[in-house]
Amino acid sequence: MVDPSALAAGGGTRKHTQYPYVTGTSVLGITYKDGILLASDTLGAYGSTKRYKSFQRLTKVNNCTVLGAGGELSDYQYIVRLLEELADDDFCMDDGHHMKPAEVFSYLTRVIYNRRNKMDPLWNSLVVGGWYAGKPFLGSIGMIGTHFTDNTVATGFGNHLARPILREKHRPDMSEEEARALLRECLTVCYYRDKNSINRFQIARVSAEGVDLGEPFALPTNWDHALFRDPAAHAVGTW
């Protein structure tokens, strides 16, 4: 007798998620002197279509932790629900304790790795950022459970576009202005060279004062190079 939940309509075997549908692109994260900053754009893309243009991909988990996600956005919303359930438990316990960023990171790693082992992954690249006991926390989790912490993290296209800039210019003792300027530089490059992105970003800050998700903003772009305006300036008819 075959378990009907293992069968698909039409009699074949049931398959799990093979590919993502509504996706988010890169998430960037850096530490600075007094906290951490996470940045992402606000696009939920449906393949090549820019379907949801104000999708918040950064969430406040509690007063000291922020989660950012790229990849399948429905899986991200499910993860946020799991974390909300944990936060509710903490609230009801009412003992003054809340989840530390490292705990959120550890929990999400186990959840993601467990799903990977069932060959039914949550198709996300997650960034967990937080500030606890006077120290910053910044970690990255891949969809198969690969996880690590570092002073700078980047997912998706940010791996190739933002990481070289971050590795060259980041210092752990930057001020908030310098850190924001560095992230804006990386976000501009990601917008120029990542097809699935829009010019609407959000930067979340976690510091001793708590979590500030920030208002969405746009960045100035420059398309005005002389040879962009006239590529055939030196050789008429070329392209």
Next chain:
Amino acid sequence: MASATGGFNFDLVERNELLQKRGMQGPGFTKTGTTIAGIIFKDGIVLGADTRSTSGSTVADKNCEKIHFIAPNIYCCGAGTAADTENVTGMVSSQLELHRYGTNRESRVVTALTLLKSHLFKYQGHVSAALVLGGVDFKGPHLFTIYPHGSTDSLPYCTMGSGSLNAMSVFESGFRDDMDQASAVELVTRAIRAGVYNDLGSGSNVDICVIKRGSVEYLRNHQYLQGKTYERAHPMVIKSGNAPVVAERRFDVAQYVEVGPAPEAMELS
């Protein structure tokens, strides 16, 4: 094996597939997982390239030259299959030299461009050469990218190869119109360095080529990024008197050995 109608002759593909099913291993090829880049600055062109050539996961050549000579005023960086980039640029360089003898004029960059793209298009992408072509002729500075299928772009700054995104991020944040030579060389070096440090297919050192009207500076190994910090001297010279003498025992060998005259030398002729 080009056919008379142009392009590759694929008649043996079926035979090769049959042989591979029976266990024959086809020949491999050396690729250049690469970072190459070029920009136009106030007085001309700066081209840059890393120097790592890979064969699968092995580094085949730690210090290869990826900036190829096309004409005295035109150079070309190549990414993709090393044999393809070397031969295609060599072929076009020879054709241009003959053309210079025939026309008695300096070669133009668009000539090199057209020769390269026509050749690559004829082979429909099977010649795996992705090129950054730059030069200065009497019409001004030119910078082009050429893709393996034969399409080209004319750009003020461009990058190709596996490290191209890493290098492009440096260009997008640092490029300005009409830079001076020092800033331009510094920017291209930074871009190639971004590829070397952040891309596994690129590595070793940075080559730079500065082309201006009437002059070319080929800065081979402009930056050593993987020089050895310590190199052992060979042969080792150990000064006598360094080791402390703890104990001493003397053997008189003369009692056991007879020293005789030297033997006759061997006949060698």
